[in-house]
Amino acid sequence: MVAALTSNERHDALAKLPAWSFDEAKDALYRYAEFADFAEAFGTMARIAIEAEKVGHHPEWLNVYNRLQIWLTTHDAGNKVSARDVDLASTIESFLPEERM
DSSP states (O other): OOBBBOHHHHHHHHHTTOOEETTTTTTEEEEEEEEESHHHHHHHHHHHHHHHHTTTTOOOOEEEEEEEEEEEOOOTTTOBBBBHHHHHHHHHHHTTTOOOO
């Protein structure tokens, strides 16, 4: 079993991932991103999927046209956030555009 992060550990991790937040309802790390169009969003999802498959840790996500929402939680940690989620969020971040306000 994978250890879930404590709330302090999760807070510290999110401080290093400023575009990410904690979704209390899903007990997951959360990221929203917008792209120029569907092709860019889908292409980014494909790149993320390849990296996720390499590490055996997969996001929950929702794509509508140029918008992507991503949630990360670890089933082996009781559906809580673990270091695996933080690591994958860091990897995913390198593929995503900067936040749009």
